[in-house]
Amino acid sequence: MKVGLLFPGQGSQFVGMGKDFYDSNDKAKEMFEVASDAIKTDFKKLMFEENEEINKTEYTQPAILLYSAIAYELFKNADFDYAFSLGHSLGEFSALYSAGAIDLADAIKLVHERGKLMNAAFRDKVGSMMVVLGLDDETIENICKESGLKVWPANYNSDGQLVLAGLREDLEKLEPVLKEKGAKRVMLLNMSVASHCPLLESASAPLRDLLDEYLKDEFKSVVSNVSAKAYNTKKEALELLPVQLTKPVLYKQSIKNYENDADIFVELGGKVLMGINRKITKKKTLPVTDMASLEKVINTLEG
Template sequence: MKFSFIFPGQGSQAIGMGKEIYENFNDAKELLHNASDALSVDFKKLLFEENELINQSEFTQPAIVLNSLMCYLALKSKLNLEPNFSLGHSLGEFSALAVNSGFDFVDALKVVNIRGKLMQEACNGKDVSMMVVLGLNDQIVEEICVGAQKDGLQIYAANYNCDGQIVVAGVREHLAKFESVFKEAGAKRAMLLNMSVASHCPILSSASIGLVSHLEATLKDKFKSVISNATAKPYSSKNEALNLLKDQLVKPVLYKQSIQNSQSEIDIFVEFGSSVLKGINKKITNKPTYSVTDIKSLDEFLVFLEGK
């Protein structure tokens, strides 16, 4: 069987995530402690105790990547499964790179901590947000966004999740004005999200530029194939990654296209750290997706593999 490993992005965080994995797998526990020391963040408290920091980008991003990597290490302790390629949704691309030897694990956590800070700084003083649009095809959403931009408004297609589900990003006031426009065009729903950053659009230009030096210092020269959010195509070298990860912050996430382009090459998708992408994948592909989030889901996946 051929596998693709997939990794969730921001929005998948929850208090308590990874707790069972941390308590039962030594490699996961060691990674959390090493990350806490390296980043001067108490990840045990951040992940497992009620707190407000979990929803601040500079902490959210390493928390999500750490949880994904701990779940990956739990599977690896049971079975050394090699993916044909890996991919992630937005932030999840960094988890994919870490698992595919593009980053050392702790370096990946340092980079996404900085990435979160840079994204927040790029949006400071700007009342920005994101909006999910349901029930419209891609072209209609794109046409509405382009029309708004011609009128001087900041609204951009940001995440192509699946057919009939696109997230747009921009200035909150501009997005709010266009709720009714999307609905009049046939959207079943257009809903503002509780976000303080506008991801994957030109508003993050300064963050995109600022990230490059940190990528230069930490990326490996060569690694196993990862699919780019920006192009929906695979890459496997530092030179490619520097440009693609820079572009990723200001260009839309082509998640749907990435799954469609790659599904013929694999038999099973395996998600680490959440079940968000598992739900989205059901709307994109008939290939099964298993998620590894705790001992029960890990055991279910192992039982499935034993039966094959």
């Protein structure tokens, strides 16, 4: 079976993520140690115990990446053919790890620094993101353009589900306008950083420098959030990943572009994309979140 590997992004974190892997597998324990050493943080405490750090961007990102990386390492020995890796937002960095573009320690350092750069861009302003349900893309795009507000489309998740990013006060102003135009639901998210919009421009150049330091020259195919097309070289990554901060995530476009290249999708370290995929494709998406689901997915592929 040809498998498209999927990796969730920020917002999928929860206390207890990865604990079943850690308790059951020496490889998982080893990867926790590598991550902890990389940024001098106790990842067991970060991911298994109630704490405030798990929801801080600079720690959320490495925690999610570690969870997905462990799921991938335990899954990769299954009998399947690799089609491509596709991550949603932060998940693109997990996808790069799975594709052999970056070592685990460097990936942890990279997304930790990415989180800090994103926070720094919002030191003097308050950003946020907002989910809009029930309107077509063009209608929302036109509303954003005509509003004159600092608000942009950020995540094209599925038909009828688009996430906006921008200044919190501007998103709040846009909420009644979207409802008047027929949105079924408009929900402001509890975030202070607006991802995938021009407000993160200041983080792009420093991120490129980090990517240049950490990425390998060639790797397996990864589908870009920016272009919805696959790439497999450092040169391409250095063009795409810095602007990924300021450009929208073309998730549904990516699935539609590559669904025929895979017989099945496997989401590593979450179930969020499985839910979104039901609205995009008829291809099945199976999640790997613990040892039981790992065994179930492997049995499905090998059966």
